Amino acid sequence: MNKIKKTKVASLAVMFCAAAGLSGCATMSAEECMVADWYDLGMADARAGRSASHLANRAGACAETGYPADSEAWRAGFTEGLYWFCTLDQGFRFGMEGQRYQQTCPGDIEPDFLEGYELGLSLHQAQARVSSLQSEFDQLSRDLRRLERAEVPDREAITDHRERRDRVQDRLRSEEIELATLRGVAQGRGFVLPRR
Numbered sequence: 001m002n003k004i005k006k007t008k009v010a011s012l013a014v015m016f017c018a019a020a021g022l023s024g025c026a027t028m029s030a031e032e033c034m035v036a037d038w039y040d041l042g043m044a045d046a047r048a049g050r051s052a053s054h055l056a057n058r059a060g061a062c063a064e065t066g067y068p069a070d071s072e073a074w075r076a077g078f079t080e081g082l083y084w085f086c087t088l089d090q091g092f093r094f095g096m097e098g099q100r101y102q103q104t105c106p107g108d109i110e111p112d113f114l115e116g117y118e119l120g121l122s123l124h125q126a127q128a129r130v131s132s133l134q135s136e137f138d139q140l141s142r143d144l145r146r147l148e149r150a151e152v153p154d155r156e157a158i159t160d161h162r163e164r165r166d167r168v169q170d171r172l173r174s175e176e177i178e179l180a181t182l183r184g185v186a187q188g189r190g191f192v193l194p195r196r
Contacts (some may be wrong), residue, residue, distance in 0.1 A: 092186070095119065133171055
């Protein structure tokens, strides 16, 4: 492959990466490209939940350093990696991590993956809401204590903060119940939950 072609391939990969807004747009160094096992890279990319378009990122980076990608080996590894990734348990784990699913699973095995993923993602989002509300409640409690200890307490501000804190506490309790329910559903279905 001549230098102009290599540069063009690398430029296209970089443009594709930027246009797609992909988070997995890491490049490979010349040393990594030189010793790359493209089958293993494909498998690793599938297991990480990346889409098939990630090959363009890797190929572009290696073309820039003068090493060609073995697309066929990468695709074979990627296909095998999908059968490890596209399972109920891996879907649950991926969702719990708050990862974005890129519709990589083949249609025949995608339903199991999605079932786990949707439950895991619901748990992740519920946990995030609980954490956010807990932080808000803690901050309002600190502010309220500060207002109450003031040399000349502002009764209106104290009442306002108390009401806001109570509303946040009500929402927090509701979200904690939702989170506990989702955790119970997950445990009842045999999923392993991380310790809190």
